[in-house]
Amino acid sequence: MNTTTAAVLKLLKSSDSYISGEQICQQLNISRTAVWKHIKTLKKLGYVIEAAPKRGYRITEETADPIPEQLEGLLNTEHFATKICYHKEICSTNRLLMEQAKNGAESGLTIIADRQTAGHGRMQRNWFSPSACNIYFSNLLRPEIEPYRAPQIALLCAAAMYDALKELFSKIPFGIKWPNDLFIDDKKCAGILCEMQTDMTTVQHVVIGIGLNVNVTSFPQELEDIATSISIHTGHEENRSQILAAIINRLDSYYKIWLKEGLQPFLATLNNASVLKGKQISVDLATKEVTGMAKEIAEDGTLVITSDNGQDIKIPSGEVHIKKFK
Ligand code: BTN
Numbered sequence: 001m002n003t004t005t006a007a008v009l010k011l012l013k014s015s016d017s018y019i020s021g022e023q024i025c026q027q028l029n030i031s032r033t034a035v036w037k038h039i040k041t042l043k044k045l046g047y048v049i050e051a052a053p054k055r056g057y058r059i060t061e062e063t064a065d066p067i068p069e070q071l072e073g074l075l076n077t078e079h080f081a082t083k084i085c086y087h088k089e090i091c092s093t094n095r096l097l098m099e100q101a102k103n104g105a106e107s108g109l110t111i112i113a114d115r116q117t118a119g120h121g122r123m124q125r126n127w128f129s130p131s132a133c134n135i136y137f138s139n140l141l142r143p144e145i146e147p148y149r150a151p152q153i154a155l156l157c158a159a160a161m162y163d164a165l166k167e168l169f170s171k172i173p174f175g176i177k178w179p180n181d182l183f184i185d186d187k188k189c190a191g192i193l194c195e196m197q198t199d200m201t202t203v204q205h206v207v208i209g210i211g212l213n214v215n216v217t218s219f220p221q222e223l224e225d226i227a228t229s230i231s232i233h234t235g236h237e238e239n240r241s242q243i244l245a246a247i248i249n250r251l252d253s254y255y256k257i258w259l260k261e262g263l264q265p266f267l268a269t270l271n272n273a274s275v276l277k278g279k280q281i282s283v284d285l286a287t288k289e290v291t292g293m294a295k296e297i298a299e300d301g302t303l304v305i306t307s308d309n310g311q312d313i314k315i316p317s318g319e320v321h322i323k324k325f326k
Pocket of ligand 1: 091092093094095116118119120121122123127135136137138180181190191192193209210211212
């Protein structure tokens with residue numbers, strides 16, 4: 001939103017009743033046509049604005065879109081969303097932010113989209129990203145850490161999301177599926193994709209991308225049995241800005257703790273909420289498949305499994321499948 005549109009919005013919000021077009025013109029030193037254009041932009045962003053002859057304009061409903069102006073007053077962060085770019089539609093918040101990271105963008109930059117045309121998850125899978133219902137965002141970090149720690153970031157994000165969502169929706173049975181998914185019962189509601197650039201000794205940048213199904217109620221056929229959303233469980237539409245702000249605030253505070261103390265403070269959450277614990281699983285590794293019983297998430301972020309021959313093995317990363325017994 002440009003600064004004049006933001007100023008029009010501020011005037012509308014500061015008034016309890018109607019504010020005339022003439023008043024807006026005078027206070028912002030703009031023409032009547034310009035006022036009309038800014039009102040149109042605000043309507044496109046989802047604000048419901050009533051226009052009454054001789055009285056002027058008034059906001060009757062805030063936008064449900066998670067736009068920066070809706071988030072600003074709700075955020076208190078140092079490393080996340082210190083600058084926010086909002087797009088009604090882009091290919092992928094991760095793709096765009098990875099490009100900007102390579103061009104020197106500052107740590108803390110967040111890109112939010114209402115819709116993604118090429119949202120992706122791990123293994124280059126598509127991430128279903130329809131408009132006006134869900135949360136899709138990415139945040140850039142430039143941590144001064146050794147590269148071996150970087151994969152732990154997805155786990156601290158999972159813990160942050162779990163705790164933020166549990167606080168908002170205490171009745172929903174969320175779970176964490178190592179290393180990067182949030183589940184409700186046995187269906188996925190959120191995914192975390194951390195993409196990074198590192199060399200032998202340093203991490204140049206990490207882009208954390210998060211997709212959360214909030215208000216979507218119908219999925220393409222291939223996702224019907226494996227995906228779910230928050231509103232499917234609450235039975236009504238939820239406010240995306242409030243949810244996103246709660247998640248970003250929690251990410252910021254957990255990230256600061258993790259920089260100093262590592263994953264230790266989050267192990268209880270990660271293990272208590274684990275949907276894998278005690279389950280028979282198989283893990284696709286680069287060259288082979290390992291099967292066994294999922295035991296715990298260790299302090300270094302690995303998944304410990306007791307393999308079929310009784311040995312404990314630490315899995316650093318991989319795609320996990322829960323075995324179904326008939
Ligand atoms: C996964 O489940 O494998 C991770 C899914 C991550 C999806 C999010 S949506 C916002 C960001 N932009 C993307 O293209 N992907 C991530």
